[in-house]
Amino acid sequence: MEKHLLNFLKSFQPETSHFLTIQLLKYFAFTINQKKDDPMLSTSIAGLKINNPIGLAAGFDKNAEVINAMSRIGFGFIECGTTTIKPQYGNPKPRIFRLEEDNALINRLGFNNKGIDNFLSNFKKRKQENAIAGINIGPNKDSDNFIKDYITLFEKTYSDGDYITINLSSPNTEGLREIQKIDSLNTLTNELKIIKDSKEYKKNIFLKIDPDSTERDYDDIINIAYKNNIDGLIISNTSTERPSNLTSRFCLESGGLSGKPLRDKSNDVLRLIAAKTKGEILLIGVGGISNAKDVYQKIKLGASAVQLYTALTFEGSKLIENIKRDLVKFLKQDNFKNIEQAVCSEIKN
Template sequence: MSGLFQSIGRKVLFTFDPEDAHGMSIKALKTGLVPSCASTKDPALRVEIAGLKFPNPLGMAAGYDKNAEVPDALLKLGFGFAEIGTLTPLAQSGNPKPRIFRLVEDNAVINRLGFNNEGHEAAFQRLSSRKNHPGIVGVNIGANKDSADRVADYVAGIRKFHTLASYFTVNISSPNTPGLRDLQARDSLKELLGKVLEARDEVAAQSGARRSVFLKIAPDLPDASLDNIAAEVGLHPLDGLIISNTTLSRTGLRSAKNTAEAGGLSGAPIFTRSTIVLAKMRQRVGPDLPIIGVGGIDSAKTAIAKIRAGADLVQLYTSMIYRGPGLAAEIIKDMSAALKRDGVSNIAELRDRDVAEWAVKDIPA
């Protein structure tokens, strides 16, 4: 399917504005126009972390299904898990359009969407309707742009979705909400993690169901900031990290158009940067804290490279724009074949094999 999409489907979709094309893809999944993919069910790909059993390590990253419209359709494409959002308590329109830009020569995208979403209540209703469906669906939570208390917005997300989320992602790393990344500073992070995890533990005591919480950080942090985040994370019962969000860097781009647009860059060019940050954080937090690696994954080779650099699970999004809806199943099939070829009984055996090699590298400018 990936090859067919690249030869026909991509040409059609790329005649539309990127945001319009995204909306069309959501509608296609909702209506069943995109068929399910017969995904590889290989026990060697199963991963168990943070109290969850993943059928395979490949997930759909947040940002695609912002409003929880198609999580089950995504799982049917072969993903081992799907993450919806980012969700803010109140609906907000985000930044002015146009706000998504393709960098075709780089297989990349720049976006400055700004947490556009329909708010907690709309997503809550949709997730409630699939409450008894199988499959791991994470909820990515954020803060409204004009919020008077951003930490309270994250706490509200925990309280609203604790019965529906398989896990939570606390997103403080989008570059498109002014001041949001300031929450990565140590004092701010201390307050945020303290209140979010306290709320998680309160609702867990009431409901009897404890949800794991991951923290999603940026790929543009210097070593000193990584030190501070790792130190603060070690003081809280956080369940994992997601590394990383989009980058503000424009290093090494080939595209002639759109490279000067403001916003976060995602796709193939971010692979090296995000993988270096991943390995550096793995060294800092040690072997026990789960990490989800994101950034530039477009094949089994790049997915396995992330795992070897310290990730337990991986996520993609931008590469599906360029490769089509069959990409997840293709990657899973190729990962399974790679494990068989190399005599690896479980994907977890590969984790951390290349951490030192990646961590010693300098983060690109």
Template sequence: MPAPFYRPALFALDPEAAHRLTIRMLSAWGKAGTPFAPSVTAAPVRIAGLDFPNPVGLAAGVDKDAEAIAGFLALGFGFVEVGTLTPRPQSGNPKPRLFRLVEDEGVVNRMGFNNGGIDAALPRIAAARRRHGLLGINVGANKDSENRIADYAAAVAKAAPLGDYVTINISSPNTPGLRDLQSQPALSELIAASSEARLVGGKRVPLFLKIAPDLDRGGLDIVARAAIDGGIDALIVSNTTISRPDTLRSANAREAGGLSGQPLAPLARQMLVAARAATGGSLPLISAGGIGSAEEAQARLDAGASLVQIYSALVFQGPGLAARIVRGLRR
């Protein structure tokens, strides 16, 4: 796919500055009512009691503070997941913390859940002009939290009344010790507390769990069993990886942080297949990691995913990617 004509201008900016500019532009477009939004043919999917107008979603980490929900949905996404939002604001890790791997069409980030806090985001979520599409709210714990399980429960309780679903993110590699929550007994305690917190007027808002691609098969089996037993409604497979394929060519490839984009695709596919086996098909799976075409999205759906999410491919292929993928899936 040819690079968007404006990519050189954006790539001349620091990656985080370019990201902020993109969010501001999409936020303004959303507030203006998203004129000239592309027409996207629907390919509806129903999971977890929710009707997704198409299977292509925006992964968490793009619109961290829920500033451009309407703008992203108008690009053709069937659902948008905002966040990760934490109970209290936090600045994240020191800059620079976002790196393009241009030669590899990948990204390394060590952002560290930088966000303005869930209380600041909720009014924007409530005010978002959503004409179509579903909204997920991805939540996490503060880096300096003394009780991370309590952090998740508090954030889920605040997100549940406004989100179509809530995701508990225990898979970021950029908050020290966070991935320990993928192990027992902390995992079952976390799921139980979050499941209780998602009740809104007696209704159970769907609760998704986002896991790391670096789990071994034993660890994945533990996560799958805890998710099934705890009433999780879907698994998002998966977040960024701390591993580095030998094929990477970019000078930024050895930067610390999570790797995403095209170089993550083989591992993401492998994790999807393993998660399908570990769950026995009893949980819907959402595949993320290295999806940048309709062909790759279809391959993930064929491998057992119900939905897919994209992020890093937008950096290299531009905002029209979601609509192209949806149209390709229909064909």
């Protein structure tokens, strides 16, 4: 049944197919049969307990419409957004391209979303007991002060999100990645720290970074993360680079590349940062996951949890249960009692 539905959805342009998927999930979530997770997969991200380490990456549920459905599908945590202060149309269509032969997508959506007020009214409807859900925030394209946008959004979302992700790395908003540079990142994260210090309840702040920077840039990000008490790094967003082995006719479209061809590149950054931080900061690995082996690799490299998006559009929701089933097998084969024991195991050995 699901296979037919998936093929039907894939017969549309990617953005139409995504819109239809969100509608189906919104209205038919109750038909999804939620399974219990194996206790071996239970873990935590910066103190937040999750039933399994597979998260939904930002961008799928930009307006927080399907948190409960995605939780029923089996994700251990769900990151909604990127949301901006004002509603925003984004770039002209077409702006998502399916690279079928490469198991990849290129998108240049440009933070199309309905704005923070709509987002929060949806987000508040989630069933707390169901899902750990984070809020990913970014500036409006026409904002004259990106840092101010982040601060405003941080204040607005602080009490609702289980964690807040500062998206510094979408390639589709001009100038956004500049915020990853030392001076602006220091200013921004220092302001976030001051706000957090003034609150009674402490929420986690994660930075989502790109896979295209230099080692020096990553050193700066790590140092600032330590200095301003950032709780975790999400590695990584999509890439602006194009590996030479892509074969799809859309491979030279501009935008961010995700899916299989991103995997090794984002793993290289994860490996580098894990070696430098040695477990002192939470790492979440994202990029090119399409099976349990890919998840296990990121975990062994140092990720405490992972996220995925692109493979879901190719494989459908069954992918999540399959990944979890195989992940348990891998853990048992390697004599790990639980997923936490496997984190960083490749680096420790």
